[in-house]
Amino acid sequence: MGLDTIVKNGLIVTESGVLPAGQSIGVSKGKISVIGYDLPEGPETKIIDAEGAYITPGGVDSHVHLSQRNAPTGDSWETGTRSAIAGGTTTVLAFTSQTKEMTTLFPVLEEYHGKARGQAYCDYGFHFIITKPNEKILKEELPRIAKEEGITSVKLYMTYELYKLSDHELLDTLLACRALGMTTMIHAENGDMIQFLVKGLERNGNTAPFFHAIAGPKIAEDEASYRAIRLAELVDAPILLVHVSADGAMKHIRDAQTKLLPVHAETCPHYLFLLSDKLANQEHDHFHGAKGVCSPPLRHNVEDLEALWRGIANGTFTVFSSDHAPTKYDHPQGKKAGIINGIPKFSKIPKGIPGIETRLSLLFSESEGCLPKNQARLSLARFVQLTSGNPARLYGLTQKGCILPGYDADLVIWHPQGKGGRVISQDNLHHDVDYTPFEGIHVRNWPRYTILRGEIVWNADQNGITGPKGVGNFIKRENGRLLVGKLGQLPEGMVEGERDFWLPKSDI
Structure with a gap:
């Protein structure tokens, strides 16, 4: 069979559950070739003994920020992907970003490729942040x-002055992405509400880090989540609401x-494990909560944490991502x-x-x-769905996220x-952030x-990275799949064919 590597003595976890014990994974040329019993070992076959431990697919983290222009002290592609593989993530999707003055997308894309090329310890792809969806960008x-x-x-984005779109711009972009089969992610917060509250808090002298949670x-x-869903429903477009943090949005x-x-949802570790008292922490100094x-x-x-844990278990959330968006403290x-x-000014603290x-x-x-x-919050199958299988399918990573030939x-x-x-502990992590x-x-x-791809790139027994920088490949993705709901439904009160009166002829 010519297997390069056999991973044996492990419990293989799939999205359906744990496979019967005793099966091994045979690897050839970086691909899974076979899963079964008593796989033949050649003289040069490398054996990896799992010693009875669980084996899950490599993690797919579909929401990370690396080498971002607005985060000069954050992780580079080298340090961010180094940190990823030390935590079990083998594929990341990061953001290249249009800014409001850019009338074309290609120069910033090439710039971002240049930052990542030859630097990554794991495989990677890009999302595009759209902040000025003019006709040339959407149509050409x-x-x-x-x-x-x-x-x-x-x-x-529905917030941040430098990024946010009007409802009309959201609709135009949703429609264009629907026609292309692209996945549309939305950061749903009401930016005007937030700015109103920031102004009032600052007027009253409430500017410490904790007041970021109040703002x-x-x-x-x-409100913004509901509005995003209704806008998407109007034009029959699938969406993913990112970093959902609250039970109201989840409802x-x-x-x-x-x-x-077709409304997908993502949440993140910090919304399951941390509360706003973190922002009031003055353990080392009065500004410590900025972390x-x-x-x-x-x-x-x-x-609020418990509500999101229910969403993890019951299928409300499609993916579980880090939203790794660091800056040094x-x-x-x-x-x-x-x-x-x-003077601390929470509104000036870089977010993320x-x-x-982790x-x-x-x-x-x-x-x-x-x-x-009876004590676990989720099954192993659900863990694999959230961290590997679902993000791979949702974002068109057709060779990732599953343990299958x-x-x-x-x-x-x-x-x-x-x-x-x-x-x-910060002392044991591999990112380039100081907390x-x-x-x-x-x-x-x-x-x-x-x-x-068949090679050990992290070995905890040695507490070390064993894969080389630059081994990560850029992945050109196919269109993602709908994992929730279906297209073709009408909002309540619309009659059959009503959209045809206002949709572009090319979309009918």
């Missing part, structure tokens, strides 16, 4: 971006899914840019926190891979049960080996 450039460049997803209340996410998503609307500033902000109550261009003339390396372990620790069924041999081998637990918001949290397991 997006089709080329999708077909020629293999970038089949965009992200749109972005759940109602701002609730709108669940209601839409119940009506079979927890992200957007949407951390919520106030344990009940102790740096004048990092979080401390929020200190103006010695690191999490690319994402998988935090979730796996709460799964049946580490806890009895023909797929890339991207694997995570965990420690045998009862071993591999650790306390998350982790998850400092001190105990996880019950950590990836022992990360395998990228």
